[in-house]
Each structure stands twice: as C-alpha cells, then as structure tokens.
Amino acid sequence: MAAAFPTRTHRPLSQLSRNKAQLILHAVMLSITVLFLVPLLVVVSASFTDEIALTKNGFGLWPSQFSLDAYNYVLLDPSQILRAYGVTTIVTLIGTVLGLIVMSLLAYVLFRHDFTWRRPMAFFVFFTMLFNGGLVPTYILITQYLKLRNTLPVLILPYLVVPWFVFLLRTYFLTLPKEFVESAKIDGANEWQIYRHIIMPLSTPALATIGLFCILMFWNDWWLALLYIDEPKLYPLQYLLFAILRNAEFLSSNTSASAMLASTQPPLQTTRMAMAVIAIGPVAIAFLLLQRYFIRGITLGGIKGE
Amino acid sequence: MIRLTDVPNAHRPVGRTVQAGRLQRLAQSLRHNMPFLVMASPGALLLLVFSYLPMVGIIIAFKDFRASLGIFDSPWVGFKNFEFLLRSPVLARITTNTLVLNGLFILAGLIASVGLALLLNEVRLKIAARAYQTVVFFPYFISWVIVGYFSFALLNSDNGLVNRALQSVGLEPVAWFSSPQYWPLILTLAHIWKSVGYGSIIYLAAMLDINPEYYEAAMLDGANKLQQIRYITLPHLVPVMIILTLLAIGRIFYADFGLFYYVTRDNSLLYPTTDVIDTYLYRALRVNADIGMAAAAGLYQSVVGFVLILVSNWMVKRIDPDRALF
Numbered sequence: 001m002a003a004a005f006p007t008r009t010h011r012p013l014s015q016l017s018r019n020k021a022q023l024i025l026h027a028v029m030l031s032i033t034v035l036f037l038v039p040l041l042v043v044v045s046a047s048f049t050d051e052i053a054l055t056k057n058g059f060g061l062w063p064s065q066f067s068l069d070a071y072n073y074v075l076l077d078p079s080q081i082l083r084a085y086g087v088t089t090i091v092t093l094i095g096t097v098l099g100l101i102v103m104s105l106l107a108y109v110l111f112r113h114d115f116t117w118r119r120p121m122a123f124f125v126f127f128t129m130l131f132n133g134g135l136v137p138t139y140i141l142i143t144q145y146l147k148l149r150n151t152l153p154v155l156i157l158p159y160l161v162v163p164w165f166v167f168l169l170r171t172y173f174l175t176l177p178k179e180f181v182e183s184a185k186i187d188g189a190n191e192w193q194i195y196r197h198i199i200m201p202l203s204t205p206a207l208a209t210i211g212l213f214c215i216l217m218f219w220n221d222w223w224l225a226l227l228y229i230d231e232p233k234l235y236p237l238q239y240l241l242f243a244i245l246r247n248a249e250f251l252s253s254n255t256s257a258s259a260m261l262a263s264t265q266p267p268l269q270t271t272r273m274a275m276a277v278i279a280i281g282p283v284a285i286a287f288l289l290l291q292r293y294f295i296r297g298i299t300l301g302g303i304k305g306e
Numbered sequence: 307m308i309r310l311t312d313v314p315n316a317h318r319p320v321g322r323t324v325q326a327g328r329l330q331r332l333a334q335s336l337r338h339n340m341p342f343l344v345m346a347s348p349g350a351l352l353l354l355v356f357s358y359l360p361m362v363g364i365i366i367a368f369k370d371f372r373a374s375l376g377i378f379d380s381p382w383v384g385f386k387n388f389e390f391l392l393r394s395p396v397l398a399r400i401t402t403n404t405l406v407l408n409g410l411f412i413l414a415g416l417i418a419s420v421g422l423a424l425l426l427n428e429v430r431l432k433i434a435a436r437a438y439q440t441v442v443f444f445p446y447f448i449s450w451v452i453v454g455y456f457s458f459a460l461l462n463s464d465n466g467l468v469n470r471a472l473q474s475v476g477l478e479p480v481a482w483f484s485s486p487q488y489w490p491l492i493l494t495l496a497h498i499w500k501s502v503g504y505g506s507i508i509y510l511a512a513m514l515d516i517n518p519e520y521y522e523a524a525m526l527d528g529a530n531k532l533q534q535i536r537y538i539t540l541p542h543l544v545p546v547m548i549i550l551t552l553l554a555i556g557r558i559f560y561a562d563f564g565l566f567y568y569v570t571r572d573n574s575l576l577y578p579t580t581d582v583i584d585t586y587l588y589r590a591l592r593v594n595a596d597i598g599m600a601a602a603a604g605l606y607q608s609v610v611g612f613v614l615i616l617v618s619n620w621m622v623k624r625i626d627p628d629r630a631l632f
Contacts (some may be wrong), residue, residue: 021531025428032422033441036499039456042467046459058465106349115342116335124350126632128357131612134604135587136597137363137377138356144373146355161352191341220449223563227592238451242568245454276455280448287447291440298504299511 040280047071047274051267070270074278080251081278083233084240087152091236092218095156099214100207102160107169108195112181129163139227150231155224159217165210168300172206173199209297212290219283237279244272251275364608367601387602396586397603404582407490408558411497412551418498419505420543424535426506427513443503450564453496457569461492486579489570493580496569497562505550512546513539549622549629556618559611560584583607 038061045063046054053065074081109115110122132138138158148154180202184194200207225239235243243250251271287294367387369380391397422442429435445453460467461482469479482488520538529537561582570580583603590600615631623630 022430025425026431026434029425029429029434029438032425033438036441036445038467039453039460039499042459043455055465058470059459059467060470061467102349102352105345109342109346112342114338116339117342121346121350125353128353129631130615131361132357132608133360133363134601134608135584136591136601136604137360137366139591140366140371140377140597141355141359141363144376157352158356161349161356163353166349191345195345216447220447222449222451226588238449242451242454245451245458245571273455273459276452280452283447284444287444288440291443294446295443295507298507 043273044277047270047277049270051270054270067270069267070274073267073271074274081237081240081275084235084237087155087234088219088237091152091155091221092215095159095218096211096214098156099160099162099165100211103162103166103210104169104200104203104207105195106161107166107173108199110166111170111173111199112191125161125163125166142228149228150234152234154228155221155234155236156218158224159221162214162217165213168210169203169206172203172300176202206300209293209300212293213297216294241276241279244275364601364605366597367605369598371597371601383598387598388606391599391602391606394599396581397606399578400581400583400586400603403579404561404584405558407493407580407582408554408561410490410494412554412558414494414498415501415505415554416547416551418502420509420540420547422502422506423509423513424539426510427539428531439503439506442506445500446504448500450500450562450568453500453565454568454571457492457496458571483571483573484575486576489576489579493565493569496565500565508550509543509546512543516542545626549626552618552622552625553631556615557611559607559614563588 041061042059045061046059047070048066048068049060049063050065050067051069053063053067057064106125110118110125112118115121142154142158143149148157176199180198181194184198189197220238221236222238222242225234225236226242229235229239232243251266251268363377366377366380368382368384369377370383370386371377371380375381426435426439429438458466461469463469463479463481463483466482468482472479480488482492516539521534524534524538561584563584566580566582566585567588570576572585573580584607587600587604587607590596590603619631
C-alpha cells in the first residue's frame with residue numbers, strides 16, 4: 001500500500017529497477033493474455049485431435065493425437081455450413097445497408113432544426129430505449145399477426161433501427177460545420193439533396209463505424225433465430241452452431257455424409273469443434289484487420305455503453 | 307405515414323376566416339415538413355411496429371391468452387396471472403439471481419476494467435501494449451454460442467480440460483454442470499472475459515485526457531508509480547466509474563440472455579443459481595408455453611426496469627448533466 005502522502009524521500013526510480021518493473025508488468029500481462037486464449041486454444045486443438053484420442057485423453061492445449069478427420073468429415077458434405085454461411089451473409093449485408101440508410105435518414109430528420117416536430121420525433125425514438133413491451137407481446141405479434149416465422153425478413157427487420165446508433169449519428173451530424181447546410185439551402189438544394197450530397201459524404205467515418213457494429217450485431221445474432229426459425233434451411237451460422245452443440249446428431253441429420261459413413265462411427269465430438277473453428281475463422285481475421293475502427297467507435301460513442 | 311391530428315383548440319367555435327387561416331397554416335406547415343416526415347417514415351414505422359405495438363400487447367398479462375382467439379378476444383382475468391406468479395417460488399429465485407449476478411458483474415467488471423486499463427497504460431513498449439489489447443478485446447467479437455463450446459470443452463465432466471488438470475494434480479474432478487454453487491463465479495469470469503477489453507478501452511480513453519503536467523509535478527515531488535496511480539489517475543477516473551456504474555445499475559433488471567443460456571448449456575440442475583428473469587421468460591414462453599405467467603413476468607421486468615433507468619438517469623444527471631441519457 002502506498003504511503004498516505006507522497007513524500008520527498010522517494011527518488012525517481014533508477015533505470016535498472018524501472019526495467020525490472022516493466023519486466024514484471026510484461027509477465028503479468030502475458031499470463032493474462034495466455035489465460036484469455038486458453039478456451040480458444042482448447043477448441044482449436046480439439047478440432048485437430050483424433051476422435052478416440054479426445055475421448056480417452058480429454059481436451060488439452062495441444063492435440064494428443066493429431067488428425068484431420070473432423071475437417072475431412074465436414075468437407076465431405078459442406079452444404080450445411082455453407083448454407084448457414086449464406087443465410088448469415090445475406091442477412092448481414094441487407095441488414096447493414098438497409099439499417100444504415102434507415103437510421104441515417106432518421107438521424108438527419110432529428111438533426112435538422114427546420115423540422116417542426118423534431119422534439120416529439122426524438123422522444124418517439126428515445127422512449128423505446130427506456131421501455132419495451134417485453135418478450136411475450138413481441139413474440140405473439142411477430143408470429144401470429146405479422147406471420148414472419150421462418151422467413152428471412154424476421155432475421156433483419158427487428159434489428160434495423162437501433163435507437164442508440166440513431167442518436168450517435170445525429171450527434172455526429174451536429175459536429176459538422178453549419179455553413180455547409182446553410183449555403184446549400186441558399187443555393188436552392190432540397191432536403192434530399194442536402195442529405196444525399198452533403199451530410200452523407202461528410203459522415204463516412206461515423207457511418208463506417210456504425211456499419212461495423214451493425215455487421216457484428218447481425219453476424220453474431222442467434223436470438224432471432226432461436227425465437228422465430230425452426231426451418232433448418234434458414235438457420236443462420238450461430239444458430240446452426242447452437243443446434244450442433246445441443247444435439248450432435250444434427251450434424252449428420254440432413255447430410256449425405258451420414259449415408260456415406262454409415263458403416264463407420266462419425267467423429268461427432270471433434271467435428272463439432274471443427275465447425276466452431278470454421279465459424280470463428282473469418283471473424284478473427286476481420287477483427288484483426290478492423291480492430292482500431294471498433295476502438296474508435298467505442299470512444300466515439302463516449303461512455304454511454306454499447 | 308404520420309399525420310398531424312393535433313390541432314390546438316380545434317373544438318372551439320371560431321370564425322370562418324380564422325379557421326381558414328388555421329387550415330392554411332396547417333397546410334403550409336405540412337408542406338414545409340413533408341420531406342422530413344417522408345425521410346423519417348421508414349425508421350418511425352419500424353419502431354412503431356417492433357417497439358410500440360408490443361407495448362399494446364402488454365394487456366396479455368391481464369388476459370387468459372388463447373392463440374385461437376387472438377390478443378383482443380381472449381378473456382380478461384384481471385390480476386390472476388400476477389397472483390400465480392407471486393405464489394410460485396420462481397419469482398424470488400429469478401429476481402434474486404438477476405440482481406445478485408448482475409451486481410457481481412458490475413462490481414467485478416469495474417475492478418477488472420480499471421485494473422486492466424491501469425496495467426495497459428503502464429506498458430511502455432507500444433507493440434506489446436497493442437498485442438495485449440488485441441487479445442483482451444478479442445472475446446468481445448465472439449458470440450455466446452461459441453462461448454458455449456468453450457464452456458463445454460473446459461468444464462464437461464468426462465474429458466474437460468479443467469477436470470483433467472484437477473486430476474493431474476491429484477484432486478477430485480468436479481461435476482460442474484450439476485454443481486450450482488460454482489456458477490456465480492464461473493459466470494462472472496465468463497462475463498469479465500468477454501467484456502473487460504471493451505471496458506478497459508473506455509478507461510484508457512479517459513486516462514488520455516489527464517494532463518501530463520500532473521504526473522511531472524508528482525515525479526518532481528518524488529511520488530512513485532503507485533502513488534501517482536493512487537493520487538492522480540484513479541481520482542480522475544472516478545467520475546467515469548460512477549457514471550458507468552449508475553448506467554449499469556439502470557439496466558440491472560435485464561440479464562444477458564446468451565451468457566446464462568449458452569454458457570450453462572441451459573442445464574436445469576444449475577437453475578438455483580443461474581436462472582434469471584430473461585431465461586425464465588424464454589422458457590415460460592417457448593418451452594412450457596405458459597403465456598400468462600410469461601407475460602406477467604415480462605411486464606414486471608419492463609416496469610421495474612423502467613423505474614430503475616429513470617432513477618439511475620436522475621442520479622447521473624445530478625452528477626454530470628452531459629452524460630445523462632436525457
């Protein structure tokens with residue numbers, strides 16, 4: 001514990017002891033990062049382990065007996081995972097593009113002081129962040145009244161407008177110099193032109209950041225599928241992974257691979273892990289490339305959270 | 307499409323000319339605002355359908371809902387659903403679990419995020435600092451479904467990594483998925499693992515705002531690193547800590563469904579310590595098809611959650627009006 005008051009008896013640390021402190025710091029940080037990576041390592045190593053060896057020796061940080069059986073099994077008939085990838089890609093693309101358009105339009109309207117009913121509209125958007133009808137009414141509305149169960153739009157529409165992102169965009173618009181809008185008005189530009197040719201081009205950094213968060217939201221979503229999808233053809237990636245983990249049989253339930261391998265025992269345990277690795281892969285690469293934009297987004301959003 | 311229905315004083319008898327003037331002004335106002343209304347309409351419509359219509363559906367909590375009759379034709383039952391909910395032991399369990407576990411997450415998350423930010427801030431080798439940050443931020447991008455795979459690989463009692471490690475040092479393996487007493491700790495660790503990178507970024511950003519002259523002055527006075535952290539860095543972070551904690555308390559009645567559902571693998575043996583309001587709602591609706599109870603519990607969550615957000619925002623506003631939600 002530090003002394004109650006900083007005193008003059010402490011001289012600046014010598015070079016040597018400062019290096020020692022840095023070494024200890026690195027040791028601490030390295031142990032933390034290793035601990036953080038253990039779960040990931042265990043799953044990756046299991047996916048490269050022989051099925052029988054995994055059952056016998058258990059999960060480890062390194063394959064106890066290296067094998068590509070799991071990946072071969074997945075590649076025998078990759079239609080299931082490719083299909084899920086396809087569903088997720090379509091949902092993510094359409095959801096992000098549509099979401100950015102819809103949210104930026106709404107943010108634009110809330111930003112323009114010329115709009116007479118700006119305040120009531122802002123409250124209309126904002127109130128949804130404070131109060132909601134809850135799971136049951138939403139579920140009944142979507143399944144029984146809108147009849148959206150087992151459709152692609154149900155994976156997109158409920159997430160298109162994120163009120164928090166709308167307000168982030170509006171805040172960003174407010175930081176742009178006022179003169180741009182004013183001079184455009186004097187030149188006779190209408191609202192659509194101001195939105196399309198002035199505000200949007202000036203806001204690409206904010207749009208890109210919020211677009212990334214939308215991509216992450218759609219890509220990682222399992223909630224909407226858990227509630228509204230029970231048609232395997234429409235399973236998005238995350239929900240397929242959940243179905244496989246819950247019931248390993250699902251792996252082989254609608255593939256021809258099971259027929260081909262009927263005589264031998266399919267490597268179910270390791271194949272599950274291989275599926276997880278295949279699903280994480282692209283996310284990991286994208287994360288490594290785009291990390292700093294996410295960091296900028298978090299600090300841009302300030303302290304109000306996700 | 308949004309229409310203007312609110313004409314002030316429309317019920318009063320007014321002269322023809324005045325009325326005509328009003329109508330004209332209204333028409334003018336509509337013409338002026340039309341582009342804005344059109345631009346706002348897609349987003350407003352989506353919010354209307356997916357946020358406001360379900361609010362009307364709150365009446366389900368006071369009905370004996372039958373799918374064949376629909377929401378409006380199902381018979382009213384008054385507070386029957388709430389009576390059932392109050393009488394069942396589940397209400398106390400899910401309320402306690404939600405509050406206690408979220409409370410643990412807030413406290414542990416605060417300490418871990420600030421601690422990690424302090425450590426990262428001291429690393430002088432920039433490449434190393436960036437590498438550490440990358441690793442601790444990475445879990446933020448992993449979905450809870452995948453974390454479910456991790457919990458299976460680490461904790462399953464037959465061949466999970468943790469039990470193997472216990473056995474290799476001569477300890478008895480633990481049946482994790484049937485031992486609820488360990489789960490508050492496991493869930494807290496999972497929560498920290500996934501969110502501490504995000505949290506530390508916010509605190510690191512706050513540290514960048516501290517004027518370096520404070521540290522220079524402190525070093526001249528012979529303050530060591532720990533004293534600098536204790537008397538300069540931490541006091542500067544306190545406002546951010548308070549605000550983030552208050553905002554988290556505002557959401558304490560809502561649980562992170564994915565964490566509780568996938569990491570526990572929805573194991574009913576663990577419900578005594580892991581069943582929260584959100585997992586109960588899902589189960590009541592989709593597994594037990596107990597619409598009445600689910601609707602009553604959902605309304606309970608919405609109303610208490612609403613009050614908590616208002617209270618926490620009121621407190622934030624008193625401390626720092628700029629950071630309040632409204």
